[in-house]
Amino acid sequence: MSGPMACLLDGDAFAASLRQDMAKRVHALSLAGRPLKLVTLLVGDNPASSAYIARKHADCAELGILSEDLRLPAIIDQQRLMAEIARLNADDSVTGFLVQLPLPTHLNEAEALEAVSPAKDIDGLHPINLGRLLAGTPGLLPCTPHAIWKLLTHHDIPLAGRHVTIIGRGALVGRPLAMLLTLKGIDATLTLLNSATPDLADFTRSADVVISAAGVAGLVTASMIRPGATVVGVGISYGADGEMISDIADDVAATAQAVTPRHGSVGAVTRAMLLENLIAIAEAGQALSKGL
Template sequence: MAARIIDGKAAAAELRAEIGREVAALKANGKPAPGLHVVLVGEDPASKVYVASKEKLAAEIGMNSVAHRLPAETTEAALLAKIAELNADDGVDGILVQLPLPRHIDTGRVIDAIDPAKDVDGLHPINAGLLAGGKNGLVPCTPLGCMLLLKQALPSLSGLDAVVIGRSELVGRPVAQLLLQADCTVTIAHSRTRDLPAVVNRADIVVAAVGRPRMVKGDWIKPGATVIDVGINRMPDGKLAGDVDYAEAAEVAGAITPVPGGVGPMTIACLLRNTLTAYRARRG
């Protein structure tokens, strides 16, 4: 029996509509709209597409959306000055610096410079620490999107065995923390994990975020498991593929996200949700 498809496009559209209604209510009550500011340094084609999409979708739901496009030769000092300017601007509720940055700029230093209360990407060490401690903070967008899709697909996560493949600070570690908060039993697997197929095969939930196309095979998946595929890999034929062999896994899993159309759309929707969360926290 083929797996049920977890439709990230539909879930993201529903979330954006919900946020849009809340923004409209704020404005109807005389409140300012939440302000999302995205900083793009350079001319990376994929980054330009992502920033344009974020700008468009934020504007569609009534947020004040501003993109700051800086040339590739922008110095680290100049970028830090721009961030300091946005930190000090009371009309800015969310700041996102589009990654990757040019090589001459220290990414860690830039992330550390963002006001944690405006860090809608959820990458500042203070927000990472709040997440690790099970406290309220801004959560990275892709892991948050994964959790919303899981909660939509499963009646309860409590007590389930979850395996996260990948230990990055962007996805693997934060999604593992969120799964722990949902009372899952969590294993983080990675390139040094012994007998990875056997580890994955015992999981009720599999989150694949390793960056290797179609690495997770169908016979790795426990029958009926829920599979969240975070990977987005460009194949030689130009098509996109996830970290999971979708055709094989869909014959075994109970539910699965497609690529594209799964986790990807939720990432931007969760960015908008984080902006609204930051707005509320800052403005009471």
């Protein structure tokens, strides 16, 4: 007989409440003569990237933030991409911007991300911002790790002294999330798993919190989770019919205490953290101007 179903970690509702608070901050900045502008730079016409960008611009419209959807053809070379990034760095009307990943395979993603000014890096992925996180003096945080932390704390999931297992060591989620959750004051005990780990379940069964960012459909099953654990699905993949599939199998909800829903949740909060970084940049600029 199965037990009660897990509490759903509803990121959509949480993100909506965050945007309400952010709208007040955006309005205050506008009254102070510091309007915000976000620019997204997309190379090519990746449908998933286009859909995600559209949601970012919808969020901006809701908050009263000016946004620009900059599109470049997939055939551009690295020099043209770098020139566009340099132009956005130099444009004082642009509060922050991002280069939407993935880029076409002929372009160098690492070089592009490093070219973004750390002060305008709303994705939080510049090596300097990641280095600050590693050093324990974080500034602009990478959005998805920040979103996961905020979602867990919002739902009162304890982290200090708890065993958190992350599946996936990628630069966008796994590694920076490990750095974030082990910061002093958060104090999680961390296990970071990867594709070479021989038996994931040996580690996940002992975890208080399991976070999967592997992008493998149904990777985490109920048999891998101890009763009462919290499970967060970040990685997604796509079925033959184009349907988005979570790393977390449906049966996990019968074992876990709390779990993210099959669709959404972390994505909505990730977009909110993007706007949080944008607003933080503007507020820091306002404080600096007052100090002068």
